[in-house]
Amino acid sequence: MTLVLHNFFRSSTSTRLRAALKLKGLDYGYVSYALRKGETRTPKFLALNPQGLVPALEREDGRVLTQSLAIIEWLEETRPQPPLLPADPDGRARVRALANMIACEVHPLNNLRVLGYLAEQFGADEAAQARWFTHWVTTTFDALETMLARDGETGAFCHGDTPGLADICLYAQVWNNRRFQIDTDAWPTIAAIFGRLDAIPAFAEAAPPRQPDAA
Known part of the structure; x- marks a missing residue:
């Protein structure tokens, strides 16, 4: 296909x-x-x-x-x-929950359309937009770090030692965070997972700076 x-x-x-x-x-x-x-x-x-x-x-x-x-x-x-999801129902539920924390709670609030609306309707300049972006990333990443750090299901990646759906969402969001100078050092578990993901060719080749239209 x-x-x-x-x-x-x-x-x-x-x-x-x-x-x-x-x-x-x-x-x-x-x-x-x-x-x-x-x-x-x-x-x-x-x-x-x-x-x-x-x-x-x-x-x-x-x-x-x-x-x-x-x-x-x-x-x-x-x-x-x-597979991008675990074989067991509990594992799939956990991975989907971690993925949705980013895809449904961080990304929609920090989408380009939302930032543009803040600027157009409420006069939010770039500094204000950055504060908005950082607030919603921090709100979710603080909780995500706690959940990943304390759960024995976390391994080298978000769930065990094989990257999956949650890692895909995390990897993309960390790259997005970098646009707003949000460092992952405050979240050591997340930072470590991101580092391992970025060493995998499939992830590294998907990264924003490595695309043909990034120049």
Whole structure:
């Protein structure tokens, strides 16, 4: 199956999907959109995804999948090896909970659309936007650090010694944090996991600075 990834190098949701595709060993075509230039608001892109958001994964049959976690779950169901979720129900619930802490609690509040709305409607300058971003990252990462540090299910990665869905979300968010000069030193367990992930080619190749449109 030929896949085309519609994405943006700096988008954390795009980073998630790039990492998942690479972990699954799947090749894909790379199509880039500059979000700040409104390239996902054109009629052509809106025909792919009416939300005007990246990533979108276009299949050979023309079907377009949207929402990074939903696409990753589709990959997991159609390309089960290597697995991104544990085999047991308790493990899957834990990994999904860790992933959702980032995907559902940090990312939506710090999305480019939200930061733009803060600027347009409430006059938030770049410094104010950075404080907003940092607040919501810290709120969740403080709890995430505690949960990872105290749980025996945590291994070299978020769940055991094999990277999975939670690690994909964590890796992408840490790269996003760096844009706002948020250092992971305050969260040593998270920092250690990120370091191990960044040493894995599938993750390193998915990182924002290493994409063709990052120059």
